[in-house]
Amino acid sequence: MNRRTFVIAGLVGSSLQFPARAAPALQVIYVGGWDCQPCTAWKAKYKAGWLASPEYKQVTWIEVEAPRLKEAYQERFWPGDLKPILDQLPRKSGTPRFLIVRDDKVIANEFGGNRWPKILAELGRQLA
Secondary structure: OOHHHHHHHHHHHHHOOOOOOOOOOEEEEEEEEOOOHHHHHHHHHHHHHHHOOOOHHHOEEEEEEEOOHHHOOOHHHOOHHHHHHHHHOOOOOOOOEEEEEEOOEEEEEEEOHHHHHHHHHHHHHHHO
């Protein structure tokens, strides 16, 4: 293949439209505070493994973190598209909290770093 053919093929190939990849159907939301000791412990024990897991690649991971854990449920720390999720929480306190959301509905809500294995088990059922 000569250089001109290669350049033209590259230009044609780069101009093709590919369908947009759909966002994963599931969201996993972590709620924490910068000054939250249990949050720090969860990150140290589980976060690296989670980010390297095959399940992580199948969901949308969202972190809601406030400077102080007492502020974690204030709307200003939740992006606008997460407001409906915040509204669904019956108890707006406690960190770390883990939520599994499908189609804007909370389907799992666990509080405490020790509840992470339960979230992973539920996530496995949802992804199966």
